[in-house]
Amino acid sequence: MTILDTLNVQIDPPVGGEILHATDRATVIWGDCRDPQVIAQAPAGYGLLCTDPPYGVAYNSGRSSTFQQIAGDDGSIDWPGVLAEWVGPEGTTTRGLAEHRHLYVFGYEPKELAEPLRLGAGIELIWDKCMTGMGNLSLPWGPGHERITFGAHSKRKSGRAAGDGRLAARLRKGSVLRYPRPNAGSANRHSNEKPVPLMADLIESSTVRGDLVVDPCAGSGSTGVAAVLEGRRCFLVEVDRKHAELAVQRVQAAERLAAQMEAA
Numbered sequence: 001m002t003i004l005d006t007l008n009v010q011i012d013p014p015v016g017g018e019i020l021h022a023t024d025r026a027t028v029i030w031g032d033c034r035d036p037q038v039i040a041q042a043p044a045g046y047g048l049l050c051t052d053p054p055y056g057v058a059y060n061s062g063r064s065s066t067f068q069q070i071a072g073d074d075g076s077i078d079w080p081g082v083l084a085e086w087v088g089p090e091g092t093t094t095r096g097l098a099e100h101r102h103l104y105v106f107g108y109e110p111k112e113l114a115e116p117l118r119l120g121a122g123i124e125l126i127w128d129k130c131m132t133g134m135g136n137l138s139l140p141w142g143p144g145h146e147r148i149t150f151g152a153h154s155k156r157k158s159g160r161a162a163g164d165g166r167l168a169a170r171l172r173k174g175s176v177l178r179y180p181r182p183n184a185g186s187a188n189r190h191s192n193e194k195p196v197p198l199m200a201d202l203i204e205s206s207t208v209r210g211d212l213v214v215d216p217c218a219g220s221g222s223t224g225v226a227a228v229l230e231g232r233r234c235f236l237v238e239v240d241r242k243h244a245e246l247a248v249q250r251v252q253a254a255e256r257l258a259a260q261m262e263a264a
Contacts, residue, residue: 011241017041021248025228025255028236030244033216034077039085042235045098047211049087049153050202050223052106052194053079080108084116086216087153097153097214102206105149106194113149120154127198129181148177148202177201193219199226207232221247228254 017031017038031038054077083105088096097103100120105113110122125148132142179198199222203213209231215223218236220243227234228251236251238244 013239013241017237020244021251023255024233025258026224026234026236026251028218028221028224028238028244028248028251030239030241031237032239033086033237034082036085038237039216042086042096042214042216043212044095046096046214046235047098047101047232048203048207048213049083049097049103049105049215050199050213051083051104051215051217052219053077053083053217080113080116083113083216084118086214087117088155090118093155099153099155101153103149103151103153104202104206105151106146108149109147110149110151113151117151118153118155119151122149122151123175124148125150126176128176128178130178131180173205194222196222196226196229199223200230203227203230203232218247219243221250224251225254228258231258 013031013035015035015037017029017035019027020030021028029038029041033039084090086096087103088094093099103117103119104125105117106127110119110124113119114122127146127148129144129146132144177198179195179201181195182193203223203226207213207230210233212233212235213223213227214235216237218224218238221236221238224234224236224247234251236247238247
């Protein structure tokens, strides 16, 4: 346990962020994804944006003893506007996500992201968590799913009007994805930790080996772990120092395993 853990102090990353890990497979930055100097470090023309921003679901269901509220999870940040800078804002043709490539954003409907993220084609996916969450216990229904927007990024208005989007890397499948979320006993890394098999499913569906997957709200690094294990590369940004360091540890473990599989 560090002194910061004991004092329960949140420290802000430096302007431009700090690179905690960089290899040919993965880059992990402790930084604020709203920082233009951090955004500028993402390679232009990357292959997939896959992220779960803190989109304002700050309801506390009794897990505060384990996890603090996530920075930005109070609804005060315009996350579609932030992510627009990562895919490349209107008027840019070379920055950010490559033309006609895909994105997955948790917590939003396609209509909320279509304009800022310049989506030509899009659909709402449902992550069935295979269990009922706590949520607001005063209500008769408990949350058992989470929405994910899938979209194809088109930098030109004519392409968006035509619904352009590069074909997925595999055959089509249904829009409901069933993967158990880490339960209360095993979710010890992050309050909104995503199962690696879910992230691998998304990544495999929209990339090929060697593609770069970008996650500007990386949390504990599940997107990066899945990307590395699927033979892709990852570029992760996380604002919380402890989570960023955890993401490094998990990505390093995935890199070792990927190297062993390649050598077998």
